[in-house]
Every structure is written in structure tokens, then in C-alpha cells.
Amino acid sequence: MTAEPLERSLDRHEQRTVPAPYPDTLPPVLRTARDSDLSELRRLDEEVFQDVSYPGFLLRQLFDMYEEHFLVLDDGAGRLRGYVLAATRALGQDSWILGLCxxxxxxxxxxxxxxxxxxxxxxxxxxxxxxxLTVEPANVAAILLYRSLGFRPEDPDAGLRRDYFGPGMDRQIMRLDLPGRADRGPGG
Ligand SMILES: CC(C)(COP(=O)(O)OP(=O)(O)OC[C@H]1O[C@@H](n2cnc3c(N)ncnc32)[C@H](O)[C@@H]1OP(=O)(O)O)[C@@H](O)C(=O)NCCC(=O)NCCS
Structure with a gap:
């Protein structure tokens, strides 16, 4: 089985906003996810993605498959404040971002x-x-972030895939090429 893009629909789009004052706490620590994070990951995923959050069993299996590319933001007080998950294909050198929040x-x-x-x-x-990765075409915040990292819409149709996740669930596919091993210098 190959990894499929499972980026979820967000009907509640972020508007272009100015940053809120930072909470009066230390910034969360970025680290690899652990087995003991799973219940908190589920809670976080539901908090952000609500009706399109991952079922618990799927999160469990995604963790089992992609642990080293499953990163969390740990606030040190028992709460996770974000995560990113990348899934690599079993064959080939490509990957999909399956979750970011x-x-x-x-x-x-x-x-x-x-x-x-x-x-x-x-x-x-x-x-x-x-x-x-796939992104909901009106999710301006995410698209600006991805563009700033070098992702670009992947043709055809400037990345737009109608009904990608089902009727009315259009998505844009974005792609980033990472320099291959041969492109790196010695020790790179
Ligand atoms: C997308 C998301 C992960 C961004 O996280 P974040 O911590 O707020 O992003 P950052 O502070 O690192 O911002 C990085 C860049 O993204 C863009 N950006 C992020 N939020 C933005 C917003 N509300 N309006 C405009 N640009 C925004 C900017 O280019 C920003 O760079 P800048 O600060 O130099 O202007 C967050 O908004 C989120 O969790 N959204 C809900 C879940 C989601 O949509 N996930 C992506 C699914 S594809």
C-alpha cells in the first residue's frame, strides 16, 4: 500500500491575521512523537480538525508506520500544541505531508x-x-507557509484537483523538490 494524501478539509479557514500576543509561557519544545503521546495527539487533532480529525485507530497506525517523521510541539505541561506528520512511500524517494497543525x-x-x-x-x-501535500484552496495561511518553504502547485491545472476527497472537496496539490544525494557536496 502506498501513502495517500489525507490532509483534511478545513471549512473554518483562518483569515489573514496579525499575530496574537504570545502566551505567557515558554515556547513548546519540538520533538519526535512517542507512543505515550497518542491520546494527547488524538485530542489535539480533534481540537484543530474537529469533524475531519483522524480516527484514533488511524493515528495509531500512522504513528507505527512513520514515527521518525511524526513530530510534536510539547509545552512541557502535558499538552501538545502542534504536530506534523510525513509519510514516505515504501518504494521510491517521495513523501506526503499528511498532517500539520x-x-x-x-x-x-x-x-x-x-x-x-x-x-x-x-x-x-x-x-x-x-x-x-494537499491543501484546501482557500486555506491562505497554510498556502503562504508552504510557498515560503518552496512548495509550488503541481501541474496540471495549477495543482487544482476537483472533488479530490469527494464531491465538493477540491484540493490543491503542492510539491517541493529536495536536493538529491548526488546534488550534495562531500559530507552533505
Ligand atoms: C497552517 C498553520 C500550521 C500555520 O502555523 P503557524 O505556527 O501559525 O505558522 P507560522 O507562524 O510558522 O507562519 C509561517 C508563515 O505562514 C504564513 N501564515 C501563517 N499563518 C498566516 C495567517 N493567518 N495569515 C497569513 N499568513 C500566514 C506566513 O507566510 C508566515 O510567515 P511570516 O510569519 O513570516 O509572515 C496553522 O495556521 C494551523 O494549524 N492551521 C489549521 C490547520 C491547517 O490548516 N493545517 C494545514 C493543512 S494543509
């Missing part, structure tokens, strides 16, 4: 970028050369 109260402070930058770095280290 930051809790509402921590957005616009660079955490989404931090999650993406770290997972892309790990994917590159592990020999992945192409990363794709």
Missing part, C-alpha cells in the same frame, strides 16, 4: 514553520527527494 493560541509565532523545516530536514537526511 498548531493550536489556535500559538499560531503566528513561527511554530508551523519550525515543524515543517524540521520534518523537511529529516526527509532530506533520509534520502527523500520529492515532498507533496
Amino acid at each position: 498548531v493550536t489556535q493560541d500559538r499560531r503566528r509565532h513561527g511554530l508551523g514553520r519550525e515543524l515543517m523545516t524540521e520534518v523537511l530536514s529529516r526527509l532530506r537526511r533520509d534520502g527523500i527527494e520529492v515532498v507533496r
Whole structure:
């Protein structure tokens, strides 16, 4: 079985907002997910994605499959404030981002970028050369983040896939090429 893009629909789009004042706490620590995170991951996924959150059993199996590319933001007080999950194909050097979120109260402070930058770095280290993702075409915040990291819509049709996840659930496919091993210098 190959990994499929499971990025969920968000009908409650973020508008282009100015950053809120940072909560009066330390920034969360980015680390690899652990088995003991699963119940909190489920809660976080439901908080952000609500009716399109992953079922618990699927989160469990995604964790089992992709643990080293499943990263969380741990606030040190028992709460996770965000996660990113990348799934690599069993054959080939490509990967899909299957989930990315930051809790509402921590957005616009660079955490989404931090999650993406770290997972892309790990994917590159592990020999992945192409990363794709799907995004709801009106999700401006996410699209701007992805574009700033170098992702571009993948043709045809400027990445737009009508009814990609079912009737009325259009998605845009974005792609980032990572430099292959041969492109890196000695020790790279
Ligand atoms: C998308 C998401 C992960 C971004 O996380 P974040 O921590 O707020 O993002 P960052 O602070 O790292 O912002 C990085 C860049 O993204 C863009 N961006 C993020 N939020 C934005 C917003 N509300 N309006 C405009 N641009 C935004 C900006 O380009 C920003 O760079 P800048 O701060 O230099 O302007 C977060 O909004 C989220 O969890 N949304 C709900 C879930 C979701 O849509 N996931 C993606 C599914 S494909």
C-alpha cells in the first residue's frame, strides 16, 4: 500500500491575521512523537480538525508506520500544541505531508514553520527527494507557509484537483523538490 494524501478539509479557514500576543509561557519544545503521546495527539487533532480529525485507530497506525517523521510541539505541561506528520512511500524517494497543525493560541509565532523545516530536514537526511501535500484552496495561511518553504502547485491545472476527497472537496496539490544525494557536496 502506498501513502495517500489525507490532509483534511478545513471549512473554518483562518483569515489573514496579525499575530496574537504570545502566551505567557515558554515556547513548546519540538520533538519526535512517542507512543505515550497518542491520546494527547488524538485530542489535539480533534481540537484543530474537529469533524475531519483522524480516527484514533488511524493515528495509531500512522504513528507505527512513520514515527521518525511524526513530530510534536510539547509545552512541557502535558499538552501538545502542534504536530506534523510525513509519510514516505515504501518504494521510491517521495513523501506526503499528511498532517500539520498548531493550536489556535500559538499560531503566528513561527511554530508551523519550525515543524515543517524540521520534518523537511529529516526527509532530506533520509534520502527523500520529492515532498507533496494537499491543501484546501482557500486555506491562505497554510498556502503562504508552504510557498515560503518552496512548495509550488503541481501541474496540471495549477495543482487544482476537483472533488479530490469527494464531491465538493477540491484540493490543491503542492510539491517541493529536495536536493538529491548526488546534488550534495562531500559530507552533505
Ligand atoms: C497552517 C498553520 C500550521 C500555520 O502555523 P503557524 O505556527 O501559525 O505558522 P507560522 O507562524 O510558522 O507562519 C509561517 C508563515 O505562514 C504564513 N501564515 C501563517 N499563518 C498566516 C495567517 N493567518 N495569515 C497569513 N499568513 C500566514 C506566513 O507566510 C508566515 O510567515 P511570516 O510569519 O513570516 O509572515 C496553522 O495556521 C494551523 O494549524 N492551521 C489549521 C490547520 C491547517 O490548516 N493545517 C494545514 C493543512 S494543509
